[in-house]
Amino acid sequence: MNFRYLPATEEDKQDMLHTIGAEKMSDLFEDIPERIRTQEEMDLPEAASEPRLLKEMSQLSRKNADVRTYPSFLGAGVYDHYIPxxxxxxxxxxxxxxxxxxxxxxxxxxxxxxxxxxxxxxxxxxxxxxxxxxxxxxxxxxxxxxxxxxxxxxxxxxxxxxxxxxxxxxxxxxxxxxxxxxxxxxxxxxxxxxxxxxxxxxxxxxxxxxxxxxxxxxxxxxxxxxxxxxxxxxxxxxxxxxxxxxxxxxxxxxxxxxxxxxxxxxxxxxxxxxxxxxxxxxxxxxxxxxxxxxxxxxxxxxxxxxxxxxxxxxxxxxxxxxxxxxxxxxxxxxxxxxxxxxxxMSALGKNGIRDMALQNLRKTNYFKEKLKHAGVSVVHEEPVFNEFVIHTQTDAAAVNRRLFEKGIIGGYDLGSVYEDRFGHMLLCVTEMRTRDEIDAAAAALKGAIK
Missing domain, CATH: 3.40.640.10 (Type I PLP-dependent aspartate aminotransferase-like (Major domain))
Structure with missing residues (x-):
């Protein structure tokens, strides 16, 4: 066996081929026209050892923006909530x-x-x-x-x-x-x-x-x-x-x-x-x-x-x-x-779920008012739950890049989906965001937009 995590040995493969009446592995693909089969070797790097692979994957994982380190104001269907x-x-x-x-x-x-x-x-x-x-x-x-x-x-x-x-x-x-x-x-x-x-x-x-x-x-x-x-x-x-x-x-x-x-x-x-x-x-x-x-x-x-x-x-x-x-x-x-x-749901109970929902509501409205006082345009005034839309006056993706430089994950760029919403950003606030994080995000957004 070349790799201990692949259980089939070469003998196992030959036994299986013999059982079904095939001579070699390529016989299994004979129904696929030859002109569309890949004839050359796959252009893949050499297989890495387990320690080297673990080290490489750990280095890649550190490039992820983790919400435990970066306060996130991104929602749009996937949310950072408290999990017991x-x-x-x-x-x-x-x-x-x-x-x-x-x-x-x-x-x-x-x-x-x-x-x-x-x-x-x-x-x-x-x-x-x-x-x-x-x-x-x-x-x-x-x-x-x-x-x-x-x-x-x-x-x-x-x-x-x-x-x-x-x-x-x-x-x-x-x-x-x-x-x-x-x-x-x-x-x-x-x-x-x-x-x-x-x-x-x-x-x-x-x-x-x-x-x-x-x-x-x-x-x-x-x-x-x-x-x-x-x-x-x-x-x-x-x-x-x-x-x-x-x-x-x-x-x-x-x-x-x-x-x-x-x-x-x-x-x-x-x-x-x-x-x-x-x-x-x-x-x-x-x-x-x-x-x-x-x-x-x-x-x-x-x-x-x-x-x-x-x-x-x-x-x-x-x-x-x-x-x-x-x-x-x-x-x-x-x-x-x-x-x-x-x-x-069982751990939170009815009162806990209600409390979480109330925190989402209150913190969202706090963030809205904070942004308004900072001169940021809130697009709609209808009642919201934990998300609302602001006008960034410019490319929302660029504003998000500026926020990320300050260690903040910004909102969802609505212009990436809707042709008539260029410069609109969907912001999300959950119970996980603290007052300090919300205040810092409001100040950073004001600077990023200007």
Whole structure:
């Protein structure tokens, strides 16, 4: 063996080739046309020894801007939040670390109970009847919700209306999902910092399967869900809300506004930023839509002796039921990250989640007022949760470079995504930022912009 971490010896390889009737490894690729095969050796450096490799990787990792060293004001879907230390201790236990619901799931009662608790807490946060075992991330959960709305109409309605206040990456995922079955996706612009309700009402028709709103929206603004819900249900369409679960610690839950489906990403609750992923999507809905919901559902029951137990109550993907009856074919749950969120929510409790959310709200408003007094232009005045937009008067990317020179991670350059938002920066403040860090960032932003 050349490398101790590759278990197959040369003898093992020859035995396998002999078993399948091949003489050499290249025979496995004979169906690939020779003209498109790489004939020369790969231009790769020589394999390094383990000590040398560790040293090189450590040097590369030190180039990362760590939020423990650099105060971060960057959000846009991935946030620096407090994570109780117990989260890491629990998810590193061997019973959970390679978590995947087994194909005889009732054997794994601990894993099923963890998923059941996750479902319960998501239902409470969103005030919806039921939640599934989790999904890949918030963006795919949003797209799956749109497909579910169309399926609920028995494909009679194929139009999806979505606010421009939804995360741009989620919009891209939705477009990709919609292209397959040929759905029509209509985007409604913002009026100020909120969804333009007049345009939305004009776009609503009998072909509209659902309306999708983000709450708070991508720009941090709290949308007015009640008015939107009324016009959506007047057209007998489904009302889908994408929501930051931490914000629901202080905002009225979408379920109380009559939402039919609530989806989002639980990254703010117990999941590190970890370079952008992986995350954990959640999916909650009303009881009447339960059987159309993608993914899996863990239920509580009792055994023949009356002891509490857990079972997979609903499995709607193609691995478990006939393919033509499946609600989705990519809805594996994020069991380990869902567990992290469950442990975080349990450790914080209702009061802790509310306190975290209040800190986000108060510190964000403090930062806004500090910037205004420094002469920095705040673009919108509507109520926000933990993000808001400023006008940098110049290239926001250049302003971020100046901030980084002062040891500060700046905000999200909206001009990199929106053609009409050059010089706009989305700033984020979480409970992790101290008053001193916020004051220093306000002063640095004033200097960087001038």
């Amino acid at each position: 230390s117990v989260v890491d201790h629990v998810i590193r236990r061997s019973e959970f670390y390679t978590a995947y619901t087994p194909y005889q799931p009732e054997i794994s009662q601990g894993e099923l109970q963890a998923i059941f608790e996750f479902q319960t807490m998501i239902s409470e946060l969103t005030q919806m009847d039921i939640a599934n075992s989790s999904m890949y991330d918030g963006h795919t959960a949003l797209a799956e919700a749109a497909l579910m709305a169309v399926s609920h109409s028995k494909m009679k309605k194929t139009k999806i209306i979505v606010s421009e206040g939804v995360h741009p990456e989620a919009l891209a995922v939705l477009d990709t999902y919609a292209a397959g079955p040929g759905l029509t996706v209509v985007r409604v612009p913002l009026q100020g910092a909120r969804t333009d309700k007049e345009v939305l009402e004009k776009e609503m028709d009998d072909q509209t399967a659902a309306v999708l709103i983000q709450y708070p929206n991508f720009f941090g603004t709290v949308e007015e869900l009640k008015e939107i819900e009324t016009m959506v249900h007047q057209k007998d369409s489904l009302f889908i809300v994408s929501s930051n679960p931490l914000a629901l610690g202080i905002l009225t839950p979408p379920g109380d506004f009559g939402a039919d489906i609530v989806i989002g990403d639980t990254q703010p609750l117990g999941i590190p930023m970890q370079l952008g992923g992986p995350h954990c999507g959640y999916f909650a809905t009303s009881r009447k839509l339960m059987r159309k919901m993608p993914g899996r559902l863990v239920g509580q029951t009792v055994d023949k002796e009356g002891n509490r137990g857990f079972v997979l109550t609903l499995q709607t993907r193609e691995q478990h039921i006939r393919r033509d009856k499946a609600t989705s074919n990519i809805c594996s749950n994020q069991a380990l990250n869902a567990l992290a969120s469950s442990v975080a």
